[in-house]
Amino acid sequence: MTQEKGSLSINSENIFPIIKKWLYSDQDIFIRELISNGVDAIAKLRKLASLGEATVEENPEYRVDVVLNPEDKLITITDNGIGMTDEEVKKYINQIAFSGAAEFMEKYKESSEDPIIGHFGLGFYSAFMVSTLVEIDTLSHQQGATPVHWSCDGGSEYSMEEGTRAERGTTITLHVNEDGEKYLNTWEMRTIIEKYCSFMPVPIYLTNLEDEKRKAEEAAKKAEEAAKEGKETPPAETVPEEPKPLNEVSPLWLKNPNDCTDDEYKEFYRKVFMDYKEPLFWIHLNMDYPFNLKGILYFPKLGNEFESAEGQVKLYCNQVFVADNVKEIIPEFLLLLKGAIDCPDIPLNVSRSFLQNDKQVQKISEYITRKVADKLKQLYTNERENYEKFWGDIHPFIKYGCLRNEKFLERVQDSIIYKSAVTGAYTTLPDYLEAAKETHENKVFYTTDPRQQAQYIKVIKDQGFDALELTTTIDPPFISMVESKNEGVKFLRVDADLNEILKESDAEEDKKAQEKAEKLFKKALNNDKLKVRVESLKDESISAMIELSEQSRRMQDMMKMYGSMGMMGMPGGEDEILVLNKKNPLVAHLLESKKDDTAALLANQLYDLARLSHRPLEAEELNGFIARSQELMRQLVDKVDDSSK
Numbered sequence: 001m002t003q004e005k006g007s008l009s010i011n012s013e014n015i016f017p018i019i020k021k022w023l024y025s026d027q028d029i030f031i032r033e034l035i036s037n038g039v040d041a042i043a044k045l046r047k048l049a050s051l052g053e054a055t056v057e058e059n060p061e062y063r064v065d066v067v068l069n070p071e072d073k074l075i076t077i078t079d080n081g082i083g084m085t086d087e088e089v090k091k092y093i094n095q096i097a098f099s100g101a102a103e104f105m106e107k108y109k110e111s112s113e114d115p116i117i118g119h120f121g122l123g124f125y126s127a128f129m130v131s132t133l134v135e136i137d138t139l140s141h142q143q144g145a146t147p148v149h150w151s152c153d154g155g156s157e158y159s160m161e162e163g164t165r166a167e168r169g170t171t172i173t174l175h176v177n178e179d180g181e182k183y184l185n186t187w188e189m190r191t192i193i194e195k196y197c198s199f200m201p202v203p204i205y206l207t208n209l210e211d212e213k214r215k216a217e218e219a220a221k222k223a224e225e226a227a228k229e230g231k232e233t234p235p236a237e238t239v240p241e242e243p244k245p246l247n248e249v250s251p252l253w254l255k256n257p258n259d260c261t262d263d264e265y266k267e268f269y270r271k272v273f274m275d276y277k278e279p280l281f282w283i284h285l286n287m288d289y290p291f292n293l294k295g296i297l298y299f300p301k302l303g304n305e306f307e308s309a310e311g312q313v314k315l316y317c318n319q320v321f322v323a324d325n326v327k328e329i330i331p332e333f334l335l336l337l338k339g340a341i342d343c344p345d346i347p348l349n350v351s352r353s354f355l356q357n358d359k360q361v362q363k364i365s366e367y368i369t370r371k372v373a374d375k376l377k378q379l380y381t382n383e384r385e386n387y388e389k390f391w392g393d394i395h396p397f398i399k400y401g402c403l404r405n406e407k408f409l410e411r412v413q414d415s416i417i418y419k420s421a422v423t424g425a426y427t428t429l430p431d432y433l434e435a436a437k438e439t440h441e442n443k444v445f446y447t448t449d450p451r452q453q454a455q456y457i458k459v460i461k462d463q464g465f466d467a468l469e470l471t472t473t474i475d476p477p478f479i480s481m482v483e484s485k486n487e488g489v490k491f492l493r494v495d496a497d498l499n500e501i502l503k504e505s506d507a508e509e510d511k512k513a514q515e516k517a518e519k520l521f522k523k524a525l526n527n528d529k530l531k532v533r534v535e536s537l538k539d540e541s542i543s544a545m546i547e548l549s550e551q552s553r554r555m556q557d558m559m560k561m562y563g564s565m566g567m568m569g570m571p572g573g574e575d576e577i578l579v580l581n582k583k584n585p586l587v588a589h590l591l592e593s594k595k596d597d598t599a600a601l602l603a604n605q606l607y608d609l610a611r612l613s614h615r616p617l618e619a620e621e622l623n624g625f626i627a628r629s630q631e632l633m634r635q636l637v638d639k640v641d642d643s644s645k
């Protein structure tokens with residue numbers, strides 16, 4: 001066979017089914033496409049008028065009208081924009097995928113401030129997803145243009161003749177098919193327009209002829225009744241309301257940040273996200289070069305719900321909604337935020353794989369990350385008081401960001417603060433380490449639960465040290481990361497390595513007491529493996545505590561997280577050390593006591609008390625503790641009774 005070369009031909013017969021089925025997985029977007037075509041047509045006319053290349057009436061009231069006609073199963077989309085001549089219909093509509101928008105943009109590249117939405121030249125054909133027949137009635141703005149009527153039933157044939165349209169602009173009429181019938185419902189259509197077109201730059205009006213007819217009939221009836229009753233002026237409800245556009249033509253993100261007030265930012269947030277909790281703060285993004293990007297990102301109040309919290313960052317392209325939470329553009333950790341980003345450089349109908357490989361998209365994502373980090377730094381430096389107030393809400397997000405994104409970490413690491421469990425004030429890691437230099441160099445004490453670990457915090461406080469609150473689930477991985485970035489620094493939970501904190505105890509004297517205590521407790525608790533240590537704590541009220549090395553505890557926490565605790569036996573286990581305070585009168589008594597039965601009871605009770613201030617007791621342990629408490633009280637009562645006899 002001889003070699004043959006040629007170009008593959010695509011014709012409408014084979015491309016139509018593809019457009020209908022695959023191009024737009026979401027049928028709703030035909031509304032977005034047709035409305036944006038109308039908006040584009042108006043943007044083009046505005047542009048030409050501003051260049052003196054088109055004549056328009058004074059103060060033109062540009063608008064796009066969507067009209068539903070359920071009775072005849074029609075939807076019309078009308079604009080009073082540039083319109084099309086028959087040549088233009090042939091060129092832009094009959095030749096699928098020849099985008100007039102792209103051509104227009106190319107021609108007016110230098111002078112185009114009014115954004116043009118279309119890129120591909122396929123949007124119009126999305127109408128066939130929901131229609132059996134589509135008609136175009138258009139009249140070009142050009143002097144002496146003849147109106148054009150075009151129609152096509154979704155096959156490969158179209159018909160085109162002179163039309164009757166008398167006003168400049170275009171009306172697209174959809175004869176809806178079964179799939180399209182749902183769009184004849186006002187609520188349905190309004191929801192979709194609000195989703196995609198809320199911020200398009202031309203007012204969009206929605207009318208349902210059936211609703212209008214009903215309203216007119218009701219009004220006429222009321223007027224008639226009023227007339228019968230002899231009233232001269234018709235009642236107020238018979239006067240039709242002024243129709244309002246569904247969209248906001250100039251969204252806040254387009255305004256200069258210097259001209260926006262706090263109230264405007266809050267109002268925008270409330271309206272767009274239906275969130276009545278005020279945002280903590282926001283960042284107004286405004287970038288012209290090397291890419292175009294505008295937007296506002298809000299930090300919502302997250303608190304400890306950050307795991308279940310779902311943010312919402314809406315992506316727009318020239319004020320047309322594209323999608324929510326596009327991970328390729330907005331780094332994943334920023335998806336906890338709420339906001340709107342308008343990026344004209346990103347085409348409307350793009351595939352994920354395109355975005356993943358696009359260098360521009362990566363740059364946008366980096367820019368957003370940098371802006372967020374800068375804002376945090378700025379708050380840390382200039383508004384420290386506010387920053388500390390927000391910290392409780394934003395820290396999980398910041399820590400998550402640090403774990404996910406190295407660049408973000410680099411930028412914000414100096415703005416990370418820690419709350420002291422001792423004073424309640426905030427400190428930074430360098431400040432903590434500096435204060436700890438003499439007494440516990442490079443060791444950072446922290447608590448995961450200030451209430452549960454109150455006794456330990458007290459011991460730390462008595463020593464004149466500080467402990468930091470690191471109480472959320474993001475903290476353990478965050479701690480590991482900080483340790484890995486700061487060589488030598490070790491985080492120790494307040495119940496780990498108590499002997500580190502209590503270095504100054506008298507070792508010789510404690511040793512004797514220790515031997516005795518060990519013997520006594522091992523026997524009383526019937527546990528040969530029990531480890532006991534006697535210390536002299538400053539606070540006499542503390543009798544006993546459990547110490548568990550940081551490493552063992554982290555292991556346990558990890559296993560708990562993966563649900564494999566059952567295999568490893570009881571929490572605590574063999575790594576626990578029972579620390580007794582010999583300054584405590586009860587412990588002192590016990591260490592000197594000769595009476596064995598009370599000693600066993602006391603030892604068990606003290607052990608449980610120590611466990612209690614370490615972790616909640618297991619069911620069986622709790623039962624034992626309650627029974628023993630009652631027994632102790634009974635003995636006390638017996639004693640009182642005896643002495644009063």
Ligand SMILES: Nc1ncnc2c1ncn2[C@@H]1O[C@H](COP(=O)(O)OP(=O)(O)OP(=O)(O)O)[C@@H](O)[C@H]1O
Binds near residue numbers: 037083093098100125
């Ligand atoms: N309402 C309209 N008024 C004037 N011209 C229109 C109108 N609708 C469509 N056109 C012309 O038809 C062309 C093709 O429209 P179509 O929606 O198919 O593609 P597009 O808007 O250019 O790109 P995209 O596929 O991204 O929507 C447009 O570029 C425009 O020149």
